[in-house]
Amino acid sequence: MGDNLFLQFVQQLINGISLGSIYALIALGYTMVYGIMKLINFAHGDVYMVGAYVGFFAATTANLPFFPSIILAMLATGLGGVIIERLAYKPLRHHPKIAILTTAIGVSLFLEYTTMLLLTPQPRTFPPLLPNAIYHIGGLIISFQQIVILAVSVILMILLTYVVNHTKMGKAMRAVSYDPDAAQLMGINVDKTISFTFFVGSSLAGAAGVLVGIYYNSIEPLMGIMPGMKAFIAAVLGGIGIIPGAMAGGLILGVVEALISGFISSTFRDAAAFAILIIILLIKPTGLFGKNEHEKV
Amino acid sequence: MKVSKLSKSILTAAIILSVAAMLTGCGGAKEDANTIKIGANLELTGNNASYGSSAKNGIEMAVKEINDKGGLLGKKLEVDVADNRSEATEAANAMQKLLDDKVDLIIGPDTSSGTLACVSTADKEKIPLITPYGTNPDITVDPATKKVRPYVFRTAFIDTFQGKVMANFVTNQLHAKKAAVYIDNSSDYSKGLQKFFVEEFQKSGGTIVASEAYLQKDTDFKAALTKIKAENPDVIFVPGYYQEVGMIIKQAREMGITQPIVGGDGWDSAKLAEIAGAANLENCYFANHYSAKDTSDKVKTFVTNYQKAYNQKADAPAALAYDSVMIVAQAIKDANSFDKDKVQAALEKIKNLEAVTGTISFNEFHDPVKSAVILTFKDGKQAFVTKIAP
Numbered sequence: 001m002g003d004n005l006f007l008q009f010v011q012q013l014i015n016g017i018s019l020g021s022i023y024a025l026i027a028l029g030y031t032m033v034y035g036i037m038k039l040i041n042f043a044h045g046d047v048y049m050v051g052a053y054v055g056f057f058a059a060t061t062a063n064l065p066f067f068p069s070i071i072l073a074m075l076a077t078g079l080g081g082v083i084i085e086r087l088a089y090k091p092l093r094h095h096p097k098i099a100i101l102t103t104a105i106g107v108s109l110f111l112e113y114t115t116m117l118l119l120t121p122q123p124r125t126f127p128p129l130l131p132n133a134i135y136h137i138g139g140l141i142i143s144f145q146q147i148v149i150l151a152v153s154v155i156l157m158i159l160l161t162y163v164v165n166h167t168k169m170g171k172a173m174r175a176v177s178y179d180p181d182a183a184q185l186m187g188i189n190v191d192k193t194i195s196f197t198f199f200v201g202s203s204l205a206g207a208a209g210v211l212v213g214i215y216y217n218s219i220e221p222l223m224g225i226m227p228g229m230k231a232f233i234a235a236v237l238g239g240i241g242i243i244p245g246a247m248a249g250g251l252i253l254g255v256v257e258a259l260i261s262g263f264i265s266s267t268f269r270d271a272a273a274f275a276i277l278i279i280i281l282l283i284k285p286t287g288l289f290g291k292n293e294h295e296k297v
Numbered sequence: 298m299k300v301s302k303l304s305k306s307i308l309t310a311a312i313i314l315s316v317a318a319m320l321t322g323c324g325g326a327k328e329d330a331n332t333i334k335i336g337a338n339l340e341l342t343g344n345n346a347s348y349g350s351s352a353k354n355g356i357e358m359a360v361k362e363i364n365d366k367g368g369l370l371g372k373k374l375e376v377d378v379a380d381n382r383s384e385a386t387e388a389a390n391a392m393q394k395l396l397d398d399k400v401d402l403i404i405g406p407d408t409s410s411g412t413l414a415c416v417s418t419a420d421k422e423k424i425p426l427i428t429p430y431g432t433n434p435d436i437t438v439d440p441a442t443k444k445v446r447p448y449v450f451r452t453a454f455i456d457t458f459q460g461k462v463m464a465n466f467v468t469n470q471l472h473a474k475k476a477a478v479y480i481d482n483s484s485d486y487s488k489g490l491q492k493f494f495v496e497e498f499q500k501s502g503g504t505i506v507a508s509e510a511y512l513q514k515d516t517d518f519k520a521a522l523t524k525i526k527a528e529n530p531d532v533i534f535v536p537g538y539y540q541e542v543g544m545i546i547k548q549a550r551e552m553g554i555t556q557p558i559v560g561g562d563g564w565d566s567a568k569l570a571e572i573a574g575a576a577n578l579e580n581c582y583f584a585n586h587y588s589a590k591d592t593s594d595k596v597k598t599f600v601t602n603y604q605k606a607y608n609q610k611a612d613a614p615a616a617l618a619y620d621s622v623m624i625v626a627q628a629i630k631d632a633n634s635f636d637k638d639k640v641q642a643a644l645e646k647i648k649n650l651e652a653v654t655g656t657i658s659f660n661e662f663h664d665p666v667k668s669a670v671i672l673t674f675k676d677g678k679q680a681f682v683t684k685i686a687p
Contacts, residue, residue, distance in 0.1 A: 008527045015519040121342040121382065123540055125571045134551055141552050216516040216544060218572060220344075226514070261520035266509045267482060269520075 007139050012262040013255060018146035020254020021153040022215075025208035026231035027238070027246035028157060029201030035241035036177045036197045038097065042104040043084060044205055045228015046111035049221060051077040051206025052126075052213040053115065059127045066129040070210045074203035081202025082195045090191070108228075115221040123220040126213035145215050152211060156204060157247045163200075164243060173197060177241075233277045239287025248288065332375040333368075333635060335360065335622070336400030338391045338415065340407050343383030344513060344540045347566040348407040348614040352429055353378060354607050355618030356404060363622070369629050374622075381406050385414040392418055401635060402426070404621050407614055408538075409433035409456075409486035419448045425641050427625060429617035432456045432562065433489045437663040450644050450663045452621045452654065454687075456486065459561050459584050460493025462669045462685050463534065466582065468501045470683075471557055473531035477507035479521060479545065481537040484513065490536035490561050506530050511541060518545045519552065526554050538563040543572025550577040562586060565613045565679075575677025582682065586613040587654040588670045590681045599653045613654070620652040 026048055033041045054076040058069040088107050092100045133144040164170040172193045175183040184190050212227070213219045234253045238245025253273060260272045280287060337356050340349030360374045368374060377398050379391035388411035395403055396418070402425040406412050412431035419426035427450040428436060434455050438445055467473040476498055481487035495505055506528040509521040522545070525533060533549070535542055535558055546558055550573075557580045564583040589600050589610055599619065603611035627650055629635060632643035650657045655667035671682040 004527060008523060011523045012520055015517075015523060019517050019519075122346050123344065125568075132551070134553075136553070143551060212516070217547070218516065218540070218544060220514075222514070223516075258520040261509075262524045266511060266521040266524075270512070 008262065009259075011140055012258045014140065014142055014146070015262075016255030016258030017251055018149060018215075018254070019258060020234075020251035021150040022208060022212055022227065022250075023231050023234045023253050024247045024250025025149075025153045025156065025211070026205055026227055027234040027250045028153075028160060028243065029204045030231055030235040031238075031240055031243060031246040032160070032197050032201040034235070035243075036173055036194060037089070037093075039089065039100055039104065040232065040240075041201075042101070042228070043107035043111060044201070045224035045231065046108050046115075047077050047081060047084075047202045047224075048205040048209040048212075048227065049115065049219070049224035050080060050111060051209030052219040052223065053119065053209075054206065055129075055210030055213055056124060056126055056219060059129055066214075069129060070207055073206040073210045075206075077206030077209070078199040078203035081198040081205075084202075085195060085198040090194075112221055112224070119221065121221055123218050126217045126219055128217065129210075129214050145211075149211050149215060152207065153247065153250075156207070157243060160200070160204075161243050169193070169196060230273060233273055236277060236287055237280050239290030242287070242289045245287055245289035252288075332373050333629070334398065334400040335374055335376050335625070336395030336398065336403040336405075337376055337378045338381055338388060338395060338403055338405035338411075339378060340383040340411070341378070341380040345383040345408055345538055347539065347568050347612075348430060349380070349383070351612050351615035352405065352407050352618035354603070355429075355611070355615040355620075356622055358603060358606055359619045359622035359626075363626055369626055370633065370635070372635070374626075381411055383408065383411070385410045388412070389414045389418070396422055396424070400424075401637070402625055402640065404429060404618065404625070407431065407618075408484075409436060409489070410484055412436050413485055416446050416449045420446050423448060423637055423641075425450065425625070425628075425637060425644060427452060427621050427644075429453065429621040430562070430614050431486075432459060433485050434662075434664075435485070435489075445662055448641055450624075450659065452617045452624060452652075452657070452665060453562070453586055454667055454669055455664050456489040456561070457493045458687060459669060460490050460495075460536075461497045462584050462671070463490075463559055463561065464494045464497035464501065464503075466584075466671055466683075466685070467532045467534070467557070467559060468498065468503060471532055471559075471582075473503060473557075475504055475506045475528070475530045476532050476534055477509070477525045477528060477530035478505060478534045478536075479507075479509045479511065479518075479525065480535075481541060482510040482512055484537070486538075486561075486563060487536045491534070494534055494536065511537075511545075513538075513541065515541060516544060518548050522549050522552055522554065526552060530556060532556055533558045534560065536561045536563065539566040539569040540572065543569050546573040546577050546581060550574075555580070557582060559583060562613055567610070567612070570674070570677035575674070578674035578677055580673075582671055582673050584669050585672050586669065587616050588672060588679070588681045588684075590679075591670075595651060595653055616653045620654050620657070623652055624650060624657065 030044050051073045055069045055073040058064045058072045088103050089100055130145055135142050172188045175188055176190050176193045180190050234249035235246050238249025257269050261269045339352050360376055364373050377400055379394045381388035381391040388406045392415040404427055407430040409431045412428040425448050429452045431451055432453050432455055434457055437449050478491050480491045507525045535545055560583045562585050565585050600611050628640050628643040632639040648658045657665045660666055666687050668684055668686045670684045672679045673682050
């Protein structure tokens with residue numbers, strides 16, 4: 001029985017990590033946008049949904065295989081993100097934060113209900129773009145899709161950290177994040193830098209949308225709400241604005257949810273996630289990876 | 298001040314919108330002396346959309362058949378459809394819209410949660426409401442007062458019966474001693490079925506080894522399934538709706554859970570095989586209202602006509618909605634009147650009405666007394682197992 005319990009524990013870790021890597025992928029985009037604009041982009045979860053739909057139509061209507069579908073979804077959501085920023089957020093950049101936050105919620109509702117209007121609220125069955133091989137390793141079960149999702153989020157996180165810390169664009173991003181006005185005086189194109197951030201953050205959400213579509217084989221217009229909120233918790237948990245923090249926060253949240261479902265009760269799962277948010281905000285508002293003052297990219 | 302200007306313009310916009318809404322709302326309320334208006338409150342979109350679209354087909358087919366034979370008492374039937382988006386609050390809104398449209402009676406909603414949101418309004422407005430597919434006992438009997446709701450009827454058998462049927466089936470035919478239950482915590486239907494299944498299963502000596510729950514629109518069930526797998530049950534009872542059940546079956550089979558998975562009539566949708574995958578549906582069973590494979594003349598004619606009209610197989614929601622129209626038509630004929638109170642009285646007296654989903658007689662609780670069938674899957678297609686009388 002002890003052995004069995006250990007096996008169950010490891011299996012729950014695997015379940016949690018695969019769920020957590022999805023939260024992490026979405027949280028990366030949340031955190032990037034927050035880092036540069038101090039804006040919690042509530043529409044981010046819906047950009048993820050749009051990505052899933054672009055991937056769906058690429059795979060069904062255009063009959064494309066996995067890589068072209070996901071790249072198309074990333075391009076489309078990336079561009080979408082840039083357009084959202086230009087039309088909805090940029091005009092409000094110098095207004096009080098609350099105005100832009102409210103606008104973000106508006107954009108979120110706009111995306112949800114426009115999709116519902118155009119594509120009906122009907123859930124759609126996503127085509128199996130990736131092989132669904134299942135590996136049994138000493139009583140544990142891992143699927144190929146779980147490995148792909150984890151690998152994609154780790155690779156994207158490393159790539160992002162590299163871009164932010166070691167490239168010219170990354171330097172510009174960090175500069176804008178510290179002080180947009182000073183950065184502008186130093187000759188940095190602030191608009192372009194913010195657009196770039198939105199492009200990258202939104203395309204990550206698009207990638208997550210396609211991966212989730214394949215993994216759970218079902219998508220619908222409101223699919224972004226819950227994962228969007230969970231990813232927000234993950235970003236806060238890891239320290240909002242910090243890229244490795246988003247990754248760690250996502251994985252921790254996923255594992256906690258799986259362990260709660262597995263060893264306490266599945267009914268407490270969501271309560272646990274939101275309890276974490278409240279506890280973090282009370283005890284360490286800057287998050288696990290956050291420093292006390294300058295929680296910048 | 299900036300703020301007050303903004304709030305003023307918002308207020309103006311709100312007034313304009315609400316006036317516009319009122320105007321369009323009134324536009325629909327025309328009375329035509331030569332038709333009887335049947336209001337259909339259905340799940341046309343959302344998670345249970347497959348029930349709603351089938352029910353709409355079933356209702357329209359029945360109405361067409363009646364109208365082709367000259368209508369009822371010299372009047373033609375007309376259907377007014379409102380979408381409740383598979384949500385309880387929207388079901389109450391759709392009900393209000395139908396009342397504003399001055400319908401003569403209401404069919405639907407199809408889900409238990411949706412119907413429960415409408416029943417007290419039906420009684421208050423004294424308008425007969427018949428739910429084709431709502432199976433929760435509380436729909437026709439108010440659980441607080443234990444009194445029958447006078448204007449509410451149903452065409453489906455109830456969850457008490459359905460839960461018992463499934464419990465007896467897994468005990469007697471699958472020889473299960475240990476069962477796990479995995480329910481949809483956001484659905485009255487699922488919680489009700491669980492209760493009656495567990496009661497009956499324990500009465501016949503079985504034990505429940507795991508009791509887990511999920512919520513509507515969940516997508517990841519692996520954590521709870523891992524826990525269920527570790528308890529090694531003989532059977533897993535998943536009394537949910539096809540959207541989540543499809544994903545649960547898929548994920549369970551991927552995790553190497555090979556035990557039989559059983560459920561209720563919420564599984565009846567072509568979408569189930571699409572989501573779960575045909576191969577994963579082996580060794581799955583569910584209780585249903587009728588089987589399209591039934592050889593009785595009534596069923597055969599219905600299935601053939603339905604296939605001809607809509608080019609798809611008639612599922613239980615379609616058959617029950619069709620029967621619902623036939624039941625109210627019979628009641629109107631018996632009452633020889635369109636008066637809502639007379640129709641209500643006639644509905645209470647419906648006896649031995651030959652319908653597609655069995656022979657229908659209402660008992661004192663406004664529930665039909667009729668048999669259930671157990672279905673399984675062969676290559677993703679439904680297959681008949683057995684028929685169980687009440």
